[in-house]
Structures are given as structure tokens and as C-alpha cells.
Amino acid sequence: MAKKLHIGSEIVRKFIHIGVTNWWFIYLWAFDEIIISLIGPIVFIMANAAAVFTGAANILGVSDKRRNYGLIYFPISLFIVIGLIHLDVLSEWAATIGVLTMGYADGFAALVGKKWGKAKKMIFGGEKSFLGSLTIFIVTFLIVIIVSYFYQIVGLWSFGWWIKALLIAATATVFEMCTPWGLDNLTVPLGAAFTSMVLMS
Template sequence: MVVDQNILSLFVSVCFVCFTVLVAFLLYRFLHLRNETVRKLIHITVSNWVFILVYGFDNIGYALLGPIMFIFINTVFVYGGFGRYLGMGDRKRDNGLIYFPITLLILTLSYYKGIMRECDVILGVLAMGYGDGLAALIGSRIGKHKYNAFGANKSYEGSFVMFVTTLVIALLLDYSIPVSVIVAVVATILESITPLGLDNLTVPIMTALIGVISC
């Protein structure tokens, strides 16, 4: 029996995300990691789903099912109070869990409609996943020089990590050096100034659009 590639990719997608959340719960429950650390580990890991998106699906209907499903699941997770099992309780920030699959939905539509290339979608998602995730994790550890952006406490060290991470991702995706620098600067600024978890929308969409414009 041959399993359709799209059904297999959808199954792998669900298993991948569920396994990520399960591991995060175990790390929080038994290793007592800080809730912010758990949040960002999920953030980074789940962003890798973009590779299943661009290489695992060849049908837009199946590709859209994942983001749509997780918009619903994450909404229930946040507003049903299930975030407490991972130490999450700041609903305004937890809304970022809903914004991220909304972003994936937008980028998926753009990709399958020919507006964006594979590299543009990957750039946007990884800039948010790895850039923002590592900026928060490393910035919380070594960030000594603080600044306030729209009520959010940031560190220059964390913003520098965001810049470098996004720059490296863009270069690895074969964008030119000038475009990579512009992408990194824009992503860093947006991550710094966008409040209430909305950077999960602004950073990936804007960085992907810069990739589109640059081609």
C-alpha cells in the first residue's frame, strides 16, 4: 500500500509538533526549566516545520491543514488555560502562539500562489524561530545592557544575537550580502519594537517580503 505523500507529511507534521510539546512539558516538569526557556525551545523547534511545508507537500489543501489546525489548537491552549502546564500564564504574550501558525498560513498561501519562493518562506520562518528564540535564550543569560521598547525589556546582547542569527540564515539561503544585512537589520528592529507577541507576524512576513523584493 502506497501512502500519499501529502497525507504522510501531514501525519509527520502533527507527530513532530506533538512530540515537541511533550518534550517541552517533560523538561518543564522534571528539569524545572524556566517557562520562558520552554516557550523559546518550542518556538525554535517548531519553526523547523517549514522544511516539511516546502519539501513534503505538493498540494495546497493539505499544506494549509497544518497551520489551520494549529491555529485552532493553540487558541484552545491559550484561552483554555492549558498554558499553565508549561508555566505560561501571560495571555497577551501567549497570543504569540496563535500568531505564529497564522503567519505560517499566510506564507503557505503565498508560496503555493507563486508569490514567494521556497527560500523566502524558509527565511521568514527561521528568522522568527531561530532569531527570536536564540535572542531571548542568550539575551536572558548574558544580556547586561538593557533597553525598553514599548514596555518590553530587551537587551542589546539579545538584539545582536537576533541580527547575527538572521544574517547567517539569509547568507546560508544564498541571499546577497547587502540583502542579508537589510533582512537582519529589519528583523532585529521589528523584533525589538513589536509588542504583545505580534513580532510572530511582523518579523517572518516582512523578512520574507524583503526576500521576494530582492529577487
């Protein structure tokens, strides 16, 4: 259907991406036990891996296998993040910043960059748009604000907090810009989560 509607593979990839992200809210609301919590990411890993390695993703018009690995890496990052939460290595609020940054900031950045991003830059063999990078910075910054308010992070609204929020957004943007082949689906959520943990704990 994607081919018939002339929908680009990047758009299809990012809609899948954003859809997987929405599962995070179900996790926060409904799951406490680690085994139950990991079922969702495992299902996503298996389903996306099957789509990529069997060629089923081609039906959606998503045929770049190396980049399609990102569809597998993102639920793997969810698996890792949930495990780290239950091991008390990562706080829930920091993990939420990381996951939402990957899902929404990176997802919308790709869509905006594809549609309106004219000025391009080549980084590690991948083409990035300046508008897309600006989008991931802005959306990540907004995510940090919303999550910080919801979890009432210490120092909220202070000058130092604003600087830290900007640094988290900048870090996520750099990870997205500099990580090739879909691996940003690992580096962005984990990088944003740990940066948030270090700066705001």
C-alpha cells in the same frame, strides 16, 4: 514539569516556537498541494489556541496570556506565508528566510538574552536585551547566507548581495525590537520574507 524544573516561561515559549519552525522542513520536502500544506499550520493554531485560552499553557509555566498569543500568531504567519507562496506572491526561498528567522533567530535571541543579556532596553513596554538583539541579527544574517546558497540566489557573494543580507538581518532585528505583545511572530517572518523578496529578487 517546567515549574518543577524552574524553567522560565520565555524558555518554554521559545522551545515551542523552535519546534513549530522545524515543521517548515517537512513542508518543503513533502507538500505540494495547498490544502495539504495548510493542515500543519491549522493544527498548530488550534492546539496553541486551546492551550492559551483554556489555561493549559499554565501547566507548562507559561501564564502571560497576552504574550502567549504569540504562540498562536506564529502558525498564523505560517498559514499566511504558505498561502502567499501558492498564490505566487512570495517565493519559497524568501518565505524560508522569513520563517527560519522567526523560529531560530528570534527563538535563540530570547534564550541568549534571558541567560546572558544584562543590558536591557524598554521598547513599547517590552523589555529587550542588547545581546538578544545582536543574536537575532547574527542568526538572521547566517540564515540569509545559507538559504541564498541553497537556492543559488542571483548575485550570490557579490558586494551588493552582502549589503542586502545585512539589510535583511537589520530589518528583522528592528521588527523584533519594536513589535510588542507577541505580534513579532507575525511582523518578523512576514517582514523578513518581503524584505528578502524586494531586495534579492
